[in-house]
Amino acid sequence: MWLLHLIAIFYGKYRLHNKVSTLPPDEPCPGVSILKPLMGVDSNLSTNLETFFTMNYPVYELLFCIEDETDPAIKVVNTLIEKYPKVAAHVFIGGSLVGVNPKINNMNRAYEASIYDLILISDSGIRMKEDTLLDMVNHMDEKTGLVHQLPFTCDRPGFAATLEKIYFGTAQSRIYLTADFVRTNCHTGMSALMRKPVLEEQGGLKSFGCYLAEDFFIAQSYIKKGWRTAISSQPAMQNSGICDIESFQARLTRWAKLRVAMIPYVILLEPLSECMMIGACTAWSVSVLFQWDFCVFYLVHILIWFICDWTLLCVVQNGSLPFNKFHFVIGWLFRELSGPYLFINAVLDPPIKWRNRVFKLAWGGVAQELHPRIKC
Numbered sequence: 001m002w003l004l005h006l007i008a009i010f011y012g013k014y015r016l017h018n019k020v021s022t023l024p025p026d027e028p029c030p031g032v033s034i035l036k037p038l039m040g041v042d043s044n045l046s047t048n049l050e051t052f053f054t055m056n057y058p059v060y061e062l063l064f065c066i067e068d069e070t071d072p073a074i075k076v077v078n079t080l081i082e083k084y085p086k087v088a089a090h091v092f093i094g095g096s097l098v099g100v101n102p103k104i105n106n107m108n109r110a111y112e113a114s115i116y117d118l119i120l121i122s123d124s125g126i127r128m129k130e131d132t133l134l135d136m137v138n139h140m141d142e143k144t145g146l147v148h149q150l151p152f153t154c155d156r157p158g159f160a161a162t163l164e165k166i167y168f169g170t171a172q173s174r175i176y177l178t179a180d181f182v183r184t185n186c187h188t189g190m191s192a193l194m195r196k197p198v199l200e201e202q203g204g205l206k207s208f209g210c211y212l213a214e215d216f217f218i219a220q221s222y223i224k225k226g227w228r229t230a231i232s233s234q235p236a237m238q239n240s241g242i243c244d245i246e247s248f249q250a251r252l253t254r255w256a257k258l259r260v261a262m263i264p265y266v267i268l269l270e271p272l273s274e275c276m277m278i279g280a281c282t283a284w285s286v287s288v289l290f291q292w293d294f295c296v297f298y299l300v301h302i303l304i305w306f307i308c309d310w311t312l313l314c315v316v317q318n319g320s321l322p323f324n325k326f327h328f329v330i331g332w333l334f335r336e337l338s339g340p341y342l343f344i345n346a347v348l349d350p351p352i353k354w355r356n357r358v359f360k361l362a363w364g365g366v367a368q369e370l371h372p373r374i375k376c
């Protein structure tokens, strides 16, 4: 785990927040079809979506996917389309039933209507900078089939936002960056650019509709076909208007359930890779083997881990943090203490609740909807 910390810090420093180079003027810019699956409206939706209309990229189309024809997101999107008439944008309402995964069902019609060879799947809460799309396209070299963004968050007020930033900038970034360094699949599909022809060879987006963790299986299919996956230099800036501890923990629990079903060895490795757990195990081991003091060892372990996490968070943030060190201590302790508890909860209660549906996963990751179309 110390090695993982070091790899994440140094690789993050080397790989993230690099200057985005412009494409050579003589090379034609590849067009990008951007799929935006939407469901409901939050206080930041309009400003988040607006950043897709103001990107500095020459050829792209925006394909908004909305399942429910009464969804207020339709009005938000139409207002933006009227405001930016020069940006190619279309709205797909109704979705299509091609599998169990509601996000795939929502996006599939837009995917089939997309006209470019590069597809960007981008969740509703994501914000783009003017050069984010260019940065992602720049990472799509001839060996790479899928470019994804390291999940991170925008600066927002409140303890829940602090907690989210700490989680994504420490525990998640550590694994994500190390996985990218050793070329292991760790793809989280909130913002991913992919080659459409490769997806088409496998039957298109709909062939991943049987999985809830479509992101993991899409990346896996690229790797099996000999393509590389890579992270881009800019992290994914999540900026959902819904930011509270309960929904954040529900999301982490849902993701943990997906991981456990897809990659069963994480049942053991994941809790053991948590600071408090591995620290306690190691402190006990050295107290038995070498008669070292348990408490001193444990506290030094936690202190070094804490310093590494702060360093990594600063690397991923690449600027001043919106909270002070005291808030970091509180948020970090809360995350580290609640992490193993959430994981155990996820293992003990396998049904997965996602928005207004409940699913069950079989080992391997194939999903089944438990009570189709229940409303919250």
Ligand SMILES: CCCCCCCC/C=C\CCCCCCCC(=O)N[C@@H](CO)[C@H](O)/C=C/CCCCCCCCCCCCC
Pocket: 001, 171, 172, 175, 176, 178, 179, 182, 184, 185, 186, 187, 188, 189, 213, 214, 215, 216, 255, 256, 258, 259, 263, 266, 269, 270, 273
């Ligand atoms: C030698 C030490 C090995 C340590 C192994 C650590 C085991 C995993 C610990 C924590 C997992 C955190 C994963 C964070 C990102 C995943 C977020 C997520 O769950 N996303 C899902 C929903 O979008 C998505 O479907 C799943 C994506 C793939 C998750 C793969 C997790 C296992 C990654 C193991 C990488 C180990 C790399 C280190 C190798 C030396």
Ligand SMILES: O=c1ccn([C@@H]2O[C@H](COP(=O)(O)OP(=O)(O)O[C@H]3OC[C@@H](O)[C@H](O)[C@H]3O)[C@@H](O)[C@H]2O)c(=O)[nH]1
Pocket: 036, 037, 038, 039, 102, 103, 106, 122, 123, 124, 125, 188, 189, 190, 212, 213, 214, 215, 251, 354, 355, 356
């Ligand atoms: O029923 C749904 C649920 C979600 N979605 C869309 O899917 C995207 C992600 O939804 P949420 O924000 O609820 O969920 P997460 O951020 O946890 O998703 C993430 O984890 C699970 C993976 O399968 C997803 O690819 C990844 O985006 C949003 O754009 C949302 O609008 C639908 O279109 N229909």
